[in-house]
Amino acid sequence: MRSPAAAAAGEFSDALPSPTSPAATPSHSSSGRHFYLAVDRNIFKMKTLLELLGFVAERRGALPIAICVSSRDELDTVCADVGSLSFVSLSPLYSDQAEAERASVLDKFHQATIQWNHAKTATDNAVSPKTEETNLKLTMVVATDACLPQAALGEISLMARVLINFELPTKKEVYFRRMSTCLAADGIVINMVVGGEVTTLKALEETSGLLIAEMPIHVRYMQDNHLFCLSYDMLLYPKLKTFATTGFGDIVTFSIVWHS
Template identity: 60%
Template sequence: MDPTDTPLSTSPSHSNFSPQRHFYLAVDRLQFKMETLVDLLSMAGRRPSIPMVVCCSTRDELDSVCSAVSNLSYISIATLYSDLAEAERASILENFRQATMVWNKYGAEDKEKEEEEKPKSHMVIVTDSCLPLLGAGESPISARILINYELPTKKETYMRRMAACLAADGIVINMVVGGEVVTLKNIEESSGLVIAEMPIHVKAVYILLLVIFPVIFTTARFRGT
């Protein structure tokens, strides 16, 4: 059987990284990939104050993503790239850490207060060369959602993104096009992760349910029609 015809896992992750959960979102054609990302963020980003990270492999793709999502008024966007001044980099990382604290506090507030205050979601777009340097003493940034807009080709890069950017109970969404499913399958098998498919026709509702009801959806998949 052609490896591209063999589906990845269709159940949530029960790997050593649990309760982190890993999913992939298959896009039919490359030209629809950016539109799909914007669609996803248009829904997920409406959850007040949620901290998110989008990982890219190249600066050109980072710039493209930044341009495409810059009009989402309910998301505060920052970018980490190689020629960023050290002080500005430190400020972006610290602001994001503060955003994660706001998220943790916001999740504990009652529904009435949530309706009164609508803080923006906070998103950092970053390339692999600019991830937080844990070995150099930088602290990780604990995103609730990590989107691999460009799938890394190596397991080590995938794991580094997780270690640097993902909360202990966070969600990873891998956007894949065409033959990238083979690369993702290799990462899944070599890392011991389980990467479940996210049905594209219910992706927005699915991610929101995962965010709002993390305990329920750690062990049960949302089934859309």
């Protein structure tokens, strides 16, 4: 059984780049913005997602994130587990949703991206980089492929700063559609894969022409306190300050405690 992550990191000088205009579309050829995070077994997949969200929320509250899944059952599971987190404001998009509710979910998320952009601009212009945004909740939308925003209905891209493919699409067309309907042009895609799905991911990478890099995680075991320390090197924060005392360089570190 695993506990929640115990986060420890240096100060942030900046986060993700500002969202571009709603009319912009993501660059499918961007090679530096696609990552995959592999876990050994499916039972660790959700726990890893929750750890990652906790890590992000502690440092970048209010970050607009979209999660894509392939089935309604998986959507219900993600909504139940992620929606229970106190630092998340989550809304689903599903097939039998009322039009008014769907419009409200989309509008709420679009407003969150605008507020994120304004907050980031204010932080950039401030003398001190510290803001109160870490006290805000992550704004998240969870959607199945059948319920992504549709241009034919006048719906624009979610413009999320991060797109998490909790279930990996097997076809490049689905991968690109998730990007074009959910992700800001300069956003980041994180693909969560289990075991043998890495082979599927590599096949997707070859057919799509994308470079999907393994998330830069370095694992080391600390015998003195029995912690596995995972160091995220420049994952979500390309301008992250270097730790002053650790000598690890541009790295964020958080720890997951394992209990026997």
